[in-house]
Amino acid sequence: xxxxxxxHWLCRPETIKLLWIVGIIILVxxxxxxxxxxxxxxxxxxxWFGFNAWFGFxxxxxxxIFAKVLGIFLKRKDTYYDD
Amino acid sequence: MMINSALPPxxxxxxxxxxxxxLIGNARKTLMLLLPVLTMYMIWAVPxxxxxxxxxxxxxxxxxxxxxxxxxxxxxFTLMAFVGGIFALNQKSDIELMSxxxxxxxxxxxxxxxxxxxxxxFWEFMAVASTLVIWSARTKESYAASMRYIIVxxxxxxxxxxxxxxxxxxxxxxEFGAMKAxxxxxxxxxxxxxxxxxxxxxxxxxxxxxxSASWSGSVFLSAFTTKTAVYVLIRSxxxxxxxxxxxxxxxxxxxxxxxxxxxxxxxxxxxxxxxxGFMVTGIGIGTEMALNGAAAHAFAHIIYKALLLMSAGAVIxxxxxxxxxxxxxxxxxxxxxxxxxxxxxxxISGFPLTSGFTTKTMIAGAAADxxxxxxxxxxxxxSAGVFLHAGIKFPWFVFFQRAPGYVEREFSAKPKDPPFNMxxxxxxxxxxxxxxGVYPEPLYALLPYTVDYVAYTGTHVVHMLELxxxxxxxxxxxxxxxxxxxxxxxxxxxxxxxxxxxLHEEFVIKHGGAAFQAFKNSSQKRINAFxxxxxxxxxxxxxxxxxxxxxxxxxxxxxxxxxxxxIYYV
Numbered sequence: 001x002x003x004x005x006x007x008h009w010l011c012r013p014e015t016i017k018l019l020w021i022v023g024i025i026i027l028v029x030x031x032x033x034x035x036x037x038x039x040x041x042x043x044x045x046x047x048w049f050g051f052n053a054w055f056g057f058x059x060x061x062x063x064x065i066f067a068k069v070l071g072i073f074l075k076r077k078d079t080y081y082d083d
Numbered sequence: 084m085m086i087n088s089a090l091p092p093x094x095x096x097x098x099x100x101x102x103x104x105x106l107i108g109n110a111r112k113t114l115m116l117l118l119p120v121l122t123m124y125m126i127w128a129v130p131x132x133x134x135x136x137x138x139x140x141x142x143x144x145x146x147x148x149x150x151x152x153x154x155x156x157x158x159x160f161t162l163m164a165f166v167g168g169i170f171a172l173n174q175k176s177d178i179e180l181m182s183x184x185x186x187x188x189x190x191x192x193x194x195x196x197x198x199x200x201x202x203x204x205f206w207e208f209m210a211v212a213s214t215l216v217i218w219s220a221r222t223k224e225s226y227a228a229s230m231r232y233i234i235v236x237x238x239x240x241x242x243x244x245x246x247x248x249x250x251x252x253x254x255x256x257x258e259f260g261a262m263k264a265x266x267x268x269x270x271x272x273x274x275x276x277x278x279x280x281x282x283x284x285x286x287x288x289x290x291x292x293x294x295s296a297s298w299s300g301s302v303f304l305s306a307f308t309t310k311t312a313v314y315v316l317i318r319s320x321x322x323x324x325x326x327x328x329x330x331x332x333x334x335x336x337x338x339x340x341x342x343x344x345x346x347x348x349x350x351x352x353x354x355x356x357x358x359x360g361f362m363v364t365g366i367g368i369g370t371e372m373a374l375n376g377a378a379a380h381a382f383a384h385i386i387y388k389a390l391l392l393m394s395a396g397a398v399i400x401x402x403x404x405x406x407x408x409x410x411x412x413x414x415x416x417x418x419x420x421x422x423x424x425x426x427x428x429x430x431i432s433g434f435p436l437t438s439g440f441t442t443k444t445m446i447a448g449a450a451a452d453x454x455x456x457x458x459x460x461x462x463x464x465x466s467a468g469v470f471l472h473a474g475i476k477f478p479w480f481v482f483f484q485r486a487p488g489y490v491e492r493e494f495s496a497k498p499k500d501p502p503f504n505m506x507x508x509x510x511x512x513x514x515x516x517x518x519x520g521v522y523p524e525p526l527y528a529l530l531p532y533t534v535d536y537v538a539y540t541g542t543h544v545v546h547m548l549e550l551x552x553x554x555x556x557x558x559x560x561x562x563x564x565x566x567x568x569x570x571x572x573x574x575x576x577x578x579x580x581x582x583x584x585x586l587h588e589e590f591v592i593k594h595g596g597a598a599f600q601a602f603k604n605s606s607q608k609r610i611n612a613f614x615x616x617x618x619x620x621x622x623x624x625x626x627x628x629x630x631x632x633x634x635x636x637x638x639x640x641x642x643x644x645x646x647x648x649x650i651y652y653v
Contacts, residue, residue, distance in 0.1 A: 008415065011486040027556060030548050037541040042451040042459065052463075052549035059464035060471045060557035063335075064564055067342040074573040075343065078406075081571075081580055 089135045091147045092125035096188030104177035112172050119165035126157045133197050142257045145197030152531040156194040156314045159382045163306040170393055170508035171299035182215035183303040190307040198257040199247045210236040216300045217292050225295040232292035235285055243275025262319050280312035281356040282329050287576035294348035298396035305392050306385045313362045313381045322369025333360030334465040341472035343572045345407050347481050348395050354473040358384050365446040371532040376445030383438035387430035390512040394424030402496040407567040411485030416498040421482040423509040430516040432474030438519035441538040467554035475558045
């Protein structure tokens, strides 16, 4: 967006930067909460430290990339069926 | 005081809905609110067991039976009709309101039916009523989509009917109970049910039809068809292993297609398939905990999905825009819609303190208990994916994404929160989303089996938070790759919307042109000759059409009687 002063506070670059920082702090706190719990893993891998964190991030990245690749073949203009 | 009534509660909604178009103003609104309340009362007046049996041909129909599973689904369908009714109070199309209520009545009818024939009748009734709901948006797209929708559902109905006939022929009974997919007819019944659940390959009907309905129509549509399919699957095919694979496919199909989608209601439609996939997987696992999970998830899902579609409906009601590329920055102009939509989005993702957390996690828990490692890992990945494709994507692209004032500037639209009744409906469902998340015990008490599951353990909460927050992190890191484009994504419906047309053009019109013309000419000649022949004998001057003298009539009667006498004696 432009650097006009009447810009909504939520859209100012400094707010967005702050949101990123706060977000990352929350992520760190969330992972460190694992020290407080006593997980009982079912399959081994899911007991590794921070399993849900990297598994969540990784599977989302894979899904986004897979969708992107599939889109190359299956995407059409949204007037495709209109004839 | 309990009234032991023999009237199937679904019929109250169906018969009552017929009066809706005859009423106007407050009288109609009163009836809209009264019908679901009355239905709900009747549902809870039905004791366990078969309550009504009617002899029909050689069979005994059982149109009304009660047990915990039936009551659970009938209750949520009726609650949906009630709150959906509040949302739709100022919908002007009386045909839509009538069909939506009749549609809900059909769903309640299926949920309380005790035999296959009754299930089938209400099932097909729902197909017709829901088509009318789509149709009554009265746009060119909605008409075309409703026709494609009814064709798929009638096809599914025929498959189901053949299956039912086979089942009745083989077993001699029309009882509707647990079966195994071990013969062609039970496979056909399963296929018929799955088509309504949005299973592959016929899943495109859902994202094709639902988003073309009106702002209130798609709220009703989201609730009934797929969830009655879940109900009949829980009752008839618990523990059918193939359902695990079908369900997992649906889960990921929903996520991938929703990620590629631009229309906000189509995003939500794909995510219905995704969510029903979780339930179908649970039914496939088939343990008491998994079936409880599927049923509870269906209950919670109807509420938050309707809430999401209500917030989308409120946006359409206000500015009549539905593409992500046209939306954004609405959080300032429509704050309540944004808050309710976000609560629905958090609930669908299964955030702690929402209804998704207390219900959906039961299914993954059941997979872990059965040591189904692959299923469990895929369900975990899918839970992260739900947050990605619906939990953040929907609120982000609709309400945030751009600075406030975008739609005002681009389309000179004036977005604002919807009228009071629509806000009330959204708030009721938003409160329920959080209520069932904080205090799920009343829902657990309604489930078909005793619940031995504690959602709120430290491990569950921390793991779910990690999974979801990092999925959210992935969303914003990869945001550039998610930029919306003015596109659709091809699906199986391409075959019946494009491919067959191309075949027809290629072979019948282009290459087959001369032969087709010759065939047409010769058939036309034959038909003309036939008409001429008929005219000669039966026309005004024809032998068989002339007025005959009475004498010859008497003569012929005498001959006939003579022949009759002869035959009688011989």
